Amino acid sequence: MDIDILIGQKFYNEGNYKKCIEILSQDKYSNNNDVLLLLAGTYKILAKYEKALQILANICNRDVQYIPAYIQQAYIYKEKQLYIYEINLLLNIVEIIKAQQKNGYKKYADKLSEVYSMLGSAYVKIGESKKACCYFLLSSENEEDKVLKIKEYSNALFAANYIYGISDKTLYKLHIKYQYFFDNITQYQNFKMTKNKSKIKIGYISPDFCMHPVMAWTINLLLEFNREKFEIYCYSSGNEDEFTEKLKKISGVNWRNIKVFLPRQAAENINNDGIDILFDLSGHTANNCLPILAYKPAPIQISGIGYFNTTGLQAVDYFLSDKYCIVDKKNTGFTEKIICMPQSHMCYLPLTKMPEVGPLPYLKNKYITFGCFNNFNKVNSFILQLWAKIMQKLPTSKLILKSQLFNSEQGQKYAIKRLARYGLPIDRIELHEFNKEYLYEYNDIDIALDTSPYTGGVTTCEALYMGVPVITLCGKRHGSRFGYSILKNMGLENSIAYSPNEYIEKTILMIKNIEKLVILRHELRLKMHKSPLMNGKKYMQYIEYIFERIYSKNNGILKEEKQ
Numbered sequence: 048m049d050i051d052i053l054i055g056q057k058f059y060n061e062g063n064y065k066k067c068i069e070i071l072s073q074d075k076y077s078n079n080n081d082v083l084l085l086l087a088g089t090y091k092i093l094a095k096y097e098k099a100l101q102i103l104a105n106i107c108n109r110d111v112q113y114i115p116a117y118i119q120q121a122y123i124y125k126e127k128q129l130y131i132y133e134i135n136l137l138l139n140i141v142e143i144i145k146a147q148q149k150n151g152y153k154k155y156a157d158k159l160s161e162v163y164s165m166l167g168s169a170y171v172k173i174g175e176s177k178k179a180c181c182y183f184l185l186s187s188e189n190e191e192d193k194v195l196k197i198k199e200y201s202n203a204l205f206a207a208n209y210i211y212g213i214s215d216k217t218l219y220k221l222h223i224k225y226q227y228f229f230d231n232i233t234q235y236q237n238f239k240m241t242k243n244k245s246k247i248k249i250g251y252i253s254p255d256f257c258m259h260p261v262m263a264w265t266i267n268l269l270l271e272f273n274r275e276k277f278e279i280y281c282y283s284s285g286n287e288d289e290f291t292e293k294l295k296k297i298s299g300v301n302w303r304n305i306k307v308f309l310p311r312q313a314a315e316n317i318n319n320d321g322i323d324i325l326f327d328l329s330g331h332t333a334n335n336c337l338p339i340l341a342y343k344p345a346p347i348q349i350s351g352i353g354y355f356n357t358t359g360l361q362a363v364d365y366f367l368s369d370k371y372c373i374v375d376k377k378n379t380g381f382t383e384k385i386i387c388m389p390q391s392h393m394c395y396l397p398l399t400k401m402p403e404v405g406p407l408p409y410l411k412n413k414y415i416t417f418g419c420f421n422n423f424n425k426v427n428s429f430i431l432q433l434w435a436k437i438m439q440k441l442p443t444s445k446l447i448l449k450s451q452l453f454n455s456e457q458g459q460k461y462a463i464k465r466l467a468r469y470g471l472p473i474d475r476i477e478l479h480e481f482n483k484e485y486l487y488e489y490n491d492i493d494i495a496l497d498t499s500p501y502t503g504g505v506t507t508c509e510a511l512y513m514g515v516p517v518i519t520l521c522g523k524r525h526g527s528r529f530g531y532s533i534l535k536n537m538g539l540e541n542s543i544a545y546s547p548n549e550y551i552e553k554t555i556l557m558i559k560n561i562e563k564l565v566i567l568r569h570e571l572r573l574k575m576h577k578s579p580l581m582n583g584k585k586y587m588q589y590i591e592y593i594f595e596r597i598y599s600k601n602n603g604i605l606k607e608e609k610q
Contacts, residue, residue, distance in 0.1 A: 091123055167202055196228070373525065413443075417446045
């Protein structure tokens, strides 16, 4: 290999991109695909996307079979949030690779898994959950690396929860197949547990100990624990930020960064710490820790809060839920035993200073403004049809939707076509880009409309905290009852619908009493503070009661086995 290429690669690895560009831009490399690919990648890192795309287009025009250049283009479209362009390109890449394979050329066959995974992610972004699930499954099937194979299957499970109309049986079958990846691993055994030990060791494991929505549910676990009875360990497997540094300063919490460890290594660290109860806070969400739990590094393992369905792992003993989210305790659809809280199994605490609640927008506008800030992938054909009927009955009403998809003109055009397909009045709909100041925009909304079957969680709490009542449709599955649980815990029965027709009726009924809406807007925040949803101390008292109970129960079982 040319010495200059090696030097350019060295500068790239060191992050000296200016020097890297100087070397790789030499005329002698103008026909070297590998060098030009690295050069384009350097421009991509510097967010000089047009320059990168120009280089990649030149490569593809000269060599239509050079798959890495197409894939790099797709990554740029992804970063620019041009998901439709990305999808079309990725589908083309699949066809090229398959044609190559048919002709006996298999050099890029190993790229199929990566391409399928990117398709899955892109389809999630535009709300095509069924396609997303299928492509993640294809990615898992085609992936040879076991760690990545497991990761892609988790992605498929997460996407499957969004699919409208998917049966409980199908969803359960998909989840229990996750166990197959771990049938042949060696788990930890012979744990030493002492009934009268001074402190029970609790381990919380998550990729999201950072400024992430799930922390609004979990931060009380670290702030309000009993330091005389419990010793807390946090196992962080994801990216850390300034918020992480604040978490590390919480008194009595031991921190372990396990991001670089393989699952077996991370499990060994947890086991060496002598954790009594390991609590998983991510389930099958992105970059999750379930492959670590599969090794059973702790004698008692719990999941919940960060995910809304079973893990499917035999190594996970319990799942935290509440009496509102669980319909039938005997037929839960979970492989885990259900811990059923008498009130909310989640406790909300805003992570940042919240804006002041503004006046009801209707008073100024003289028309009702609905809104939904849930991820657009939760907005399916079923809920769109309900919203269309509501807006047909209220001809002056408007609807504000907010999503990352709308950050590009292309994404907005796609959304408009989809909304129009289900009868929504496009002239009365506003598509807002996602931004960090989104909380202030709740002051533009009179009533929030929840999604179904995958309801809002933190988004619902944020709306309520900003004085915006939320209409939710109570489903039959755990994940479709989050909104129901939140509103029941606040005593807001009038905002809960138990059928599609009632969802429409209760929405229309709510706007008939504007005076009540005005009062509700100014009462919701205080009402929330007084509810179980924000009573961190009482919440932790019950959580710790559960910890002590299952610890003692497990300790007794171990004693019986030794006799």
